[in-house]
Amino acid sequence: MFSYLVRRCVYGALILLGVNLLTFFLFFTVNTPDDMARLNIGGKHITQDLIDKWKLERGYDKPLYLNDAKQGTERITDTIFWERSVSLFELKFGRSDAESAGDIGPEVARRMGVSVRLALPLFVLQVIASTAFALLLVMFRHTRLDFWGVVTCVLMLSISSLIYIIVGQFTFSRLLRVAPISGYEPGWDVVKFLALPIALSLLARLGTEARLYRAMFLEEIGKDYVRTARAKGLSETVVLFRHVLRNALLPIVTSAGSYLPYVFLGSLVFESFFALPGLGAYVIDAITKQDFAVVRTMVFVGSLLYIATFVLIDVAYTWVDPRVRLG
Amino acid sequence: MISMMPKFVLLWTDATTWALILCVLAYAVAVSRSPNLKASWRKVFREAPALCSSLILGLCLLITATDSVHYRNALPHVPGMPAGAVAYDSVTRSGLDWLLSGLIDSREDTYSRPLDYLSYRRDTVSINGQLQRVSPRLKHGGAHLSDPEHQWAADLTSRVGTGLALGLLLAVACAAALFAALARAREARFLDTAASVWRKEGDIPWRAGLWTLVAMAMLIGVVLSLMGAYHVFGTDTTGNDVLYQSLKCIRTAFVIGSLSTIATLPLAVVLGIMAGYFRGWVDELIQYFYTVLSSVPNILLIAACVLMMQVFLDKHPDLFETGVERSDVKLALLCAVLGLTGWPSLCRLLRAETMKLRELDYVQAANAFGVSSSRIMVRHIFPNVAHLMLIVTVLDFSSLILYEAVLSYVGVGVDPSMNSFGGMLNLARKEMSLDPVVWWSFCAAFGFMVTVVLAVNLFADGVRDAFDPRARAFRPRLPISRKPVASNQEA
Numbered sequence: 066m067f068s069y070l071v072r073r074c075v076y077g078a079l080i081l082l083g084v085n086l087l088t089f090f091l092f093f094t095v096n097t098p099d100d101m102a103r104l105n106i107g108g109k110h111i112t113q114d115l116i117d118k119w120k121l122e123r124g125y126d127k128p129l130y131l132n133d134a135k136q137g138t139e140r141i142t143d144t145i146f147w148e149r150s151v152s153l154f155e156l157k158f159g160r161s162d163a164e165s166a167g168d169i170g171p172e173v174a175r176r177m178g179v180s181v182r183l184a185l186p187l188f189v190l191q192v193i194a195s196t197a198f199a200l201l202l203v204m205f206r207h208t209r210l211d212f213w214g215v216v217t218c219v220l221m222l223s224i225s226s227l228i229y230i231i232v233g234q235f236t237f238s239r240l241l242r243v244a245p246i247s248g249y250e251p252g253w254d255v256v257k258f259l260a261l262p263i264a265l266s267l268l269a270r271l272g273t274e275a276r277l278y279r280a281m282f283l284e285e286i287g288k289d290y291v292r293t294a295r296a297k298g299l300s301e302t303v304v305l306f307r308h309v310l311r312n313a314l315l316p317i318v319t320s321a322g323s324y325l326p327y328v329f330l331g332s333l334v335f336e337s338f339f340a341l342p343g344l345g346a347y348v349i350d351a352i353t354k355q356d357f358a359v360v361r362t363m364v365f366v367g368s369l370l371y372i373a374t375f376v377l378i379d380v381a382y383t384w385v386d387p388r389v390r391l392g
Numbered sequence: 393m394i395s396m397m398p399k400f401v402l403l404w405t406d407a408t409t410w411a412l413i414l415c416v417l418a419y420a421v422a423v424s425r426s427p428n429l430k431a432s433w434r435k436v437f438r439e440a441p442a443l444c445s446s447l448i449l450g451l452c453l454l455i456t457a458t459d460s461v462h463y464r465n466a467l468p469h470v471p472g473m474p475a476g477a478v479a480y481d482s483v484t485r486s487g488l489d490w491l492l493s494g495l496i497d498s499r500e501d502t503y504s505r506p507l508d509y510l511s512y513r514r515d516t517v518s519i520n521g522q523l524q525r526v527s528p529r530l531k532h533g534g535a536h537l538s539d540p541e542h543q544w545a546a547d548l549t550s551r552v553g554t555g556l557a558l559g560l561l562l563a564v565a566c567a568a569a570l571f572a573a574l575a576r577a578r579e580a581r582f583l584d585t586a587a588s589v590w591r592k593e594g595d596i597p598w599r600a601g602l603w604t605l606v607a608m609a610m611l612i613g614v615v616l617s618l619m620g621a622y623h624v625f626g627t628d629t630t631g632n633d634v635l636y637q638s639l640k641c642i643r644t645a646f647v648i649g650s651l652s653t654i655a656t657l658p659l660a661v662v663l664g665i666m667a668g669y670f671r672g673w674v675d676e677l678i679q680y681f682y683t684v685l686s687s688v689p690n691i692l693l694i695a696a697c698v699l700m701m702q703v704f705l706d707k708h709p710d711l712f713e714t715g716v717e718r719s720d721v722k723l724a725l726l727c728a729v730l731g732l733t734g735w736p737s738l739c740r741l742l743r744a745e746t747m748k749l750r751e752l753d754y755v756q757a758a759n760a761f762g763v764s765s766s767r768i769m770v771r772h773i774f775p776n777v778a779h780l781m782l783i784v785t786v787l788d789f790s791s792l793i794l795y796e797a798v799l800s801y802v803g804v805g806v807d808p809s810m811n812s813f814g815g816m817l818n819l820a821r822k823e824m825s826l827d828p829v830v831w832w833s834f835c836a837a838f839g840f841m842v843t844v845v846l847a848v849n850l851f852a853d854g855v856r857d858a859f860d861p862r863a864r865a866f867r868p869r870l871p872i873s874r875k876p877v878a879s880n881q882e883a
Contacts (some may be wrong), residue, residue: 223849359697
């Protein structure tokens with residue numbers, strides 16, 4: 066298992082290298098630093114001096130991939146690509162492109178805390194709620210409850226998450242006044258601000274998840290061991306909870322695990338609608354301000370989390386299903 | 393005499409939309425010739441939800457098609473201009489705009505409630521020396537009423553009545569045409585056919601389809617008869633008709649849904665089949681590519697690509713003649729970005745399926761006969777994974793329509809000047825916090841969006857169940873299944 070993990074991590078590093086290459090190409094070659102400087106400085110009278118100063122302040126004043134002016138290894142190391150890549154892998158994200166904003170690293174760490182506060186309870190509740198709802202439907206399969214349950218799921222997954230937010234904010238914050246419309250406070254008061262976004266986010270994804278889990282459970286129920294269990298005279302509840310649930314966990318872990326990166330990255334839409342100062346809101350701010358350094362960093366952080374998650378999921382497999390051996 | 397013919401403008405998305413419609417037609421011809429495909433598609437339409445939603449989608453497709461013909465009007469000849477030269481309007485219009493020109497021309501000043509004759513705005517007017525807050529009359533909505541307070545309700549009722557009657561008439565005509573066609577096909581009498589459809593006999597649920605048709609026709613009838621005199625869904629902040637905007641959104645949603653999924657296909661199919669067939673280093677390389685792409689959280693990757701695209705377009709403002717052309721190129725590029733970032737999932741699926749297929753006897757036999765690899769992939773593997781392509785395409789369609797709303801909210805969606813559900817919801821967010829609440833824009837976007845997405849979802853489920861027999865087992869069933877339903881539940 067250890068050697069497997071090492072191999073996975075090496076492959077992960079390779080992937081990260083690819084991501085780095087891709088983002089660098091996107092952010093520096095499709096549009097050169099000069100273009101970004103012009104866009105960021107704005108206004109009509111942009112002189113080359115201003116552009117050069119802007120580039121120098123942010124360390125964009127070197128050649129992109131190859132420095133012909135230098136000799137030996139410096140030809141490669143004294144370039145934007147090398148410096149940016151190395152600093153990303155050291156998790157030093159540098160300063161943001163915006164004039165007033167400071168260093169990206171501490172900002173990301175601070176905001177990640179907020180995002181986790183929103184997304185971790187959401188993640189746990191999501192898995193519990195979807196599994197419970199799906200199990201309920203499976204328990205009453207081929208009845209009206211199952212039929213209308215699935216109809217509700219299809220209806221729910223046809224509604225955009227924006228609609229859930231707008232309706233939810235309107236009813237609970239404006240009409241009923243039970244939750245603040247938006248905002249954030251550190252400490253225990255945060256519950257008040259997080260309750261509504263968590264509930265709405267849960268609702269917005271319940272349809273998709275519950276339908277998926279239901280299909281997974283039904284797939285398991287058709288298998289031979291379930292028939293054997295029933296033939297032994299086990300009750301339906303025992304069959305469902307002890308046999309089917311246990312075996313359906315594997316696909317559920319995969320499906321739920323793919324949401325894990327977002328526990329740290331936060332939800333772009335929910336955070337910005339409810340004015341929570343998390344990473345999602347950070348990205349949206351960066352997009353509206355066209356702060357490319359921040360977007361670039363977030364792409365890197367995002368894929369780092371994604372790769373880490375998938376190693377974690379692999380480990381979780383061995384715990385969920387003893388037959389799976391990593392080797 | 394200078395001709396006043398409008399100049400037709402072929403936008404990028406227009407060209408691709410029409411190409412797509414032609415492809416669908418060609419596919420339909422292919423289906424009618426192949427007994428296997430025909431049987432599968434018959435299975436799709438045996439499910440009532442799929443049949444009913446296909447009717448709604450057909451209407452949406454019609455709207456998309458008329459909205460995908462663009463032209464610029466010729467301007468009247470100005471004395472100073474050289475003879476023979478024609479100047480064209482800088483506004484690009486579409487076929488739908490031409491049909492709905494009444495709605496475009498009846499622009500108000502600001503918000504107004506649905507079907508109202510008064511504006512949302514309140515002016516302070518002095519009446520008999522006292523200052524009062526009064527809503528002014530609308531310029532167009534209900535402008536034909538001389539005494540609106542007393543005439544309004546009666547006028548509305550009569551218009552709704554006419555609309556319902558016209559819609560019903562249309563639906564009855566369609567039903568009669570259907571019965572006649574069925575009677576001819578079954579060589580039965582007209583009335584017998586009608587009775588058998590009413591009793592839900594036969595494997596296609598015509599009755600449910602007819603009910604959908606009746607509902608649709610009556611709704612359209614009512615909207616059409618009200619549309620000329622009122623703003624059926626009210627007006628937005630700049631006084632534009634919300635109904636018109638909602639109808640325009642349908643094209644945007646359909647273009648994004650279809651073009652983006654189509655854009656994923658070439659890469660996913662070619663690379664997926666190659667990875668599965670060749671294995672070895674080709675497989676490793678392709679896997680590496682798609683793992684890199686899929687390990688960046690999707691929305692961040694799209695945001696990054698779209699941002700870069702916007703910078704590029706800002707740098708070259710001279711590429712486009714009109715604003716519509718510009719926003720259209722943005723839409724086309726957004727679809728390309730969605731396609732280029734979305735191919736890994738389908739690619740993975742096709743790779744796995746190809747790996748299974750290449751071990752089968754018929755592929756081995758073809759190999760033994762010395763058929764070249766490329767020919768095996770095209771002739772033997774591709775047709776056998778094509779159903780996966782179809783299923784994934786229709787399933788992705790609805791999620792892309794939903795995704796568009798989120799992307800527009802984030803600021804990396806379609807151009808703000810282009811009507812889209814995301815844009816409408818984005819504005820609705822501010823409108824819902826006004827006092828009194830401006831709810832109609834939101835409700836219109838909500839209604840249209842849910843209808844379209846739900847129809848696509850139900851249709852996609854039907855397609856998946858018909859082409860992937862395994863999926864049928866998960867369809868929810870009612871305990872008391874009525875006769876014709878029971879006949880097709882062999883799963």
